[in-house]
Amino acid sequence: MHPFEYARATDADQAVALATADPRTSFLAGGTTQLDLMKDGVLSPARLIDITRLPLGGITHTATVVRVGALTTMEELAADPVVRGRVPFVREALLLGASTQLRNMATIGGNLLQRARCRYFRDPTVPACNKRSPGSGCAAVTGVHRMHAVLGTSDHCIALHASDLAVPLTALDAVVHIRGVHGNRAVPLTRFYLPPGDTPHIENVLLHGELITAVEIPLPAEGTRSHYLKVRDRVSYEFALTSAGVALELEDGVVQEARVALGGVGTLPWRCRDAEDVLRGARADDEVLRAAAEAALEGARPLPGTAFKVELAKRTLVRTLRTVVGAPS
Known part of the structure; x- marks a missing residue:
């Protein structure tokens, strides 16, 4: 050192x-x-x-x-x-x-x-x-x-x-x-x-x-x-291949408010506003959840070694959304 x-x-x-x-x-x-x-x-x-003793x-x-x-x-x-x-x-x-x-x-x-x-x-x-x-x-x-x-x-x-x-x-x-x-x-x-x-x-x-x-x-x-879902190579301590954080306000199966972000795929924590727009005001059925996942990965630029992440991230987000709305995974 x-x-x-x-x-x-x-x-x-x-x-x-x-x-x-x-x-x-x-x-x-x-x-x-x-x-x-x-x-x-x-x-x-x-x-x-050393700032560890500061009142922060x-x-x-x-x-x-x-x-x-x-x-x-x-x-x-x-x-x-x-x-x-x-x-x-x-x-x-x-x-x-x-x-x-x-x-x-x-x-x-x-x-x-x-x-x-x-x-x-x-x-x-x-x-x-x-x-x-x-x-x-x-x-x-x-x-x-x-x-x-x-x-x-x-x-x-x-x-x-x-x-x-x-x-x-x-x-x-x-x-x-x-x-x-x-x-x-x-x-x-x-x-x-x-x-x-x-x-x-x-x-x-x-x-x-x-x-x-x-x-x-x-x-x-x-x-x-x-719900936050993290997909990784092993269950023990490991960094994400893909992850998704989702918060939904639901009323009678219709999404009133949606907040969606992805990890493991972006150079920064990736806020998915296009996916939120798909979800907001829609009935949370499987077709809508998949459409939101497609919107979230729009614009992805994979290289050969990361091409698998695009589909994996979509599936990660759909599974997270299903968990939040209470649908079968």
Whole structure:
């Protein structure tokens, strides 16, 4: 591991000031991904600022919103009774997203910022990775890319967004609260992540030194049903081949409101607004569910190794929708 300095921040403003002053500085919270990348030589910060003692944890509720401090652990959020009762697909994504040990260390802010699981990004001996070394090329395009994206890709990067939690949070229009040296701002999660385009090394809207302080999760209407389904190579801890997060408000079998997002297929958590439009106002029969799945994958750009994901993602979404509406799988 590359040598680095260590500092412990005493408050959020100090942490932001320290990080902003030095471009070689990074924040340290749970560290469940960051330390691995440092050991592998992918990240080499000159200084780590430990923010684990800052008062940025905890969960509060109103009638319409769950506010989650950025240092809240995945396990703490999964155990929250309001999350369990009102947005169970958030809980399902948390439980499927990591082992118990990791869930007790990993923070919500860190989960949203986890880096790509691309084998080429994570192997510094591979020279061609635009995400790690801008302008060097993308080894995944011509290499083994079975675990890569089919939506939101570019000629410069096809790396997959890895977070399970971000899928239902994207469907719910969650909002990320950010603190920087110039004050606070709030960014919808649907605008927080950036598609790779020709700058895949810029993954989100955070400026250097800015700190995620909280995430607000809007609560859907009472009685909304939701489910998160994750398809993977093995049942034990593994990343998604495809996944779907769905929340539906139903009345007499007709969809009043729909929220749909996909994981395992996009360079960012993929909100499926076209699928929502198909569902909204329609009777939730099998024909409509399949039409929604077709709409969700419109525009997919698979490569030979990821071609299977298009049909698998459609089937994943249909099965998730059937579960939510109570139809046989």
